[in-house]
Amino acid sequence: GKATAQGHAGAQFNLGFVYIGGCGVPKDDRLAVEWYTKAAAQGDAGAQFNLGTMYRTGRGVPKDGRLAVEWYGKAAAQGHADAQFNLGNMYRTGHGVPK
Template sequence: MTRPSQDYDQAMAWYLKAANQGDAGAQNNIGDIYEKGAGVSKDDVKAAQWYLKAANQGDALAQNSLGLMYFEGRGVKQDKIKSQEWYSKSCDNGYQPSCDAYKIPNKDGN
């Protein structure tokens, strides 16, 4: 039987291979892995870096995750304006939770 850590290692190896070839979905998944600390040390800075790579390619999930990280100031300097920008892009790309998140800070005028 394979140990779970080996499964994480193998998954990360495949994701890295795809991500380094420009696959936005793999880049987003690596961001998730670092954000959650799944098989690696939790690292919000690395998570944000990988989310940014995917988000810049139009990956709506990565854009949403980056919006949340900017909103909460995890892995990046807190910036509500950048948060809104990423939520807006994700919403424009059809991810409804980002549309909902985009409305929340706007109610306060922040």
């Protein structure tokens, strides 16, 4: 829509959510990643958290612990509690961080 084309982070996040869940459109994890990345680049903590999870699990992207930590870190710095929890777990287990 117009809001996503104009770069509205909330609209981009919502479009990512639509594609990951297949809400009224065919499920498309890669498109979800694309829209989450656009919203995350504008500082949307929810999109940053979702990208962290997608990189951690390899959904729609190749698994990449380092990128998962990076995106969780950005969301955690904004006070996103789930990102803080997941980031702590990644440090605890050594996934995506220097050992």
